Amino acid sequence: MSSVLRVSVLFILVHSVFSMDSNDLFFKKYYSSSVSGLVKLLKMEQEFMENFSVYANILQKKVDNLNIFLDALKRPNHNTHNEREKFVSNPLNAFGLIRRLNQDWPKWQNYTQKQQGLGQLNAMQDIVSAAPESFDMNEKLKAMHRIETTYDLQPKDIAKGVLQSTEFNYKLTWRDCLALAHHKFKIGEFQRSLLWFQEALNINPNGSLEIINKLQEMQLKNFATDVAKRSIYLSNQALTNETNSQLQDAKTKELEQLISSNLKRWIKDSSTTPLTDHNIGCRGLFPRKTNLVCRYNSSTNAFLKLAPLKMEEISRDPYIVMFHEVISDKEIEEMKGDIREMENGWTGLEDPKEIVSSVYWIREETSFSKRINQRISDMTGFKLEEFVAIQLANFGVGGYFKPHFDYYTERLRGVDANNTLGDRIASIIFYAGEVSQGGQTVFPDLKVVVEPKRGNALFWFNKLDDSSPDPRSLHSVCPVIVGSRWSGDYQVAALRSPVICEALQPTSS
Secondary structure, eight states: OOOEEEEEEESOOOBOOOOOOOOHHHHSOOSTTOHHHHHHHHHHHHHHHHHHHHHHHHHHHHHHHHHHHHHHTOOOOOOSHHHHHHHHTSHHHHHHHHHIIIIIHHHHHHHHHSOOOHHHHHHHHHHHHTSOOHHHHHHHHHHHHHHHHHTTOOHHHHHTTEETTEEOSOOOOHHHHHHHHHHHHHTTOHHHHHHHHHHHHHSOOOOSOHHHHHHHHHHHHHHHHHHHHHHHHHTTOOOOHHHHHHHHHOOHHHHHHHHHHHHHHHGGGOOOOOOOHHHHHHTTOSOOOOSOOEEEEOOSSGGGGTSOEEEEEEEETTEEEEEESOSOHHHHHHHHHTOOSOEEEESOSSSSOOEEEEEEEEOSOOHHHHHHHHHHHHHHOEEEOOOOEEEEEEEOTTOOEEEEOOSOOHHHHTTOTTOSSOOOSEEEEEOOSEEEEEOOEEETTTTEEEOOOTTOEEEEESBOTTSOBOGGGOEEEOOEEEEEOEEEEEEEEEEEOTHHHHHHSOOOO
16 A cells, blocks of 8 residues: 655755845845856946946047147147247237137036036946845855865966866956955965965956056955954064055065965964865765666656656666666756746855755646656656656855755755655755856765756655665765756655655666
């Protein structure tokens, strides 16, 4: 006799937070947490540049008009009183002089004071008002640090646009490297801070524009001031107005020497990122599993005898399988087409809270959800009877997910106190994005890592045969290095069919 169970079908691994906490972090939209948010930023920058370009052209036209008028007035310089007297004693010159001062110069004065390109200035102001705030900046600094430390990447390679031996047509600027060095200093990573600072010094900053020079000088002085504060604090002193004034008046080379010498002195006190099984898996250093097979699954229902599914064994104990090419590009775009306004996706309810993605809930049953229900039944043997919701998520660059369990925990109880969604007996991850580097699913205790190939689906059980939790189902998501990782959370009621055991158990080969 079949027993009623619950299965969690994962398009994503992010739990939505329904807390009524008034903290803006819960409700404010951020760009850094998803690639879709970064796409919005890119569009904003392009729009800003277009308006900036038009504004610059308007100003250039104004300068050109002024120069044309000035060129028309070119004449020899009259340096002495006699020369000036001789010039104005000519009636033609005298008439022209009075007419210009009476008629032309007031108009040119008004022309120079008239603001040009107001439409572009207002448009740029609107864009700047919607620009990323300090939270987004800090989250992206953390994401860059996460990528660097998880995959053991070197600053000298990242600065040159090399990520995991792949070279990209983009290099970091002087200010990029300095910002990363400053962030490493603030979190106590003095060794990495020094390496990033040295990369900044190796780059020749653009010294042709005064405003760029001022920005770079300001950023360098802020870094030097924080370094000086720590040095003074360690010596049980206080930052005096005199010391602060000296920092503000210091030359560039003096500031660079201050930062370098102190960072070198503090390296022995620098914190280091521990090498965890999660990190080892993300770096692709787990030993290869043996005696695993790929085969066609045609036994969960009669339809599969006509169209069997490609199934790859990932682990035998516990049993984890990957289904290949089970969701098409057209279906993925259809799924994304249902998205309207996305909200923040979190690592969990515990502190410190981290936004790791942007999420969207599809709460109404659609033709897409019906097809996916049937697909899941074909793959697993579960008969899905109830549609609850599909939660779609898009991870940002550097987005990840901490090691966690999908079965019921206190973390989930905070989201669903009445257990209306039920426990997660099994999990399915549908990979719906293009990720060329990073973003793997890792089972750290099993020493198993799975690449997030678009169109595939990963399946495993979260509980043992006696319904007790299986702690070996602990899993995590590696930071995304390059690409857009789409995933989500879909929970339904299910009937467990006896055929599932036959369909999914290892073969005797």
